Amino acid sequence: MYRLSYGILQNEMDAEDAVGEAVIKAYEHLDSLREIDKFRQWIMMITANEAKHIFRKRKRVELTEDVSRYGMSQNDKHDELWDIILTLDEKYRSVIILFYYDQMKIKEISEILHITEGTVKSRMSRAKDILKKQLV
Template identity: 30%
Template sequence: MDERDIQQIMHEHTDYLLRLAFLYVKEWPTAEDIVQDVFITYYQKSDQFEQRSSLKTYLSKMTVNKCKDYLKSWRYRMQILTNSFSSKPKNHRNRLVEQDEKLELAEAILRLPLKYREVIIYYYFEELPVIEVAQHLNLSDNTVKTRLRKARTLLKEELKNNQWEVLLHE
């Protein structure tokens, strides 16, 4: 693999992988580090890619795995602990930001536990069918359906005091 090939791959997949990583780790600098690490690993081990799936799927799986590793890491846990001690009480939030429905929904999704957040991401944002979500996460179809149902319930509870009546009616 030469330099032009890897540059083309990075150009095609960087934005998608950054959004995916951010949805897991909730920090842009960390997401950027993870995606950079994914491309470095792919460059070093590109000969191991067996093309049983698309390159996008392969890189996505690498990104998700690196995100999960990061979330389990000591560095992440220390950062969370440090942030909890050093964070200042939040003042009144800017009313315009609170009214931004997309931001509110995104924040609610990011507050979900990881196992619910990832099924929401794959199902709604990646628009994958339940069967493919199950394959990506190594779960049964019924487990994915159950997690989707629970994630929707949690989101409804989270958003019920807001102007999200559309989500509350099925």
């Protein structure tokens, strides 16, 4: 949940707020969950919505935090990749994080982000193209 909200907001405090709000909302509306096996998808959707709400509320457009201050090694490809993912536009960043880091299926991502499966696939393709260019 934190990884998704941080991927959208790119700010630790806001990401923590989004996760906290999502947990509270999920607890308050637990009775609306129809299928317990879809809990993960349901709570991720709430988290994504909360993060987007905070994003819109604070009207953040640019990256507000310099991730280089965390002292990540340039030799570590995972950290380099994560840094590049954080520079992606939010619509691409969200699908990449949900698919590769949270291991969600295309259909689940579609439902969480309220977009069609085709849109998820095209955003993933575009994001991968951007990542390839930046990693070369």
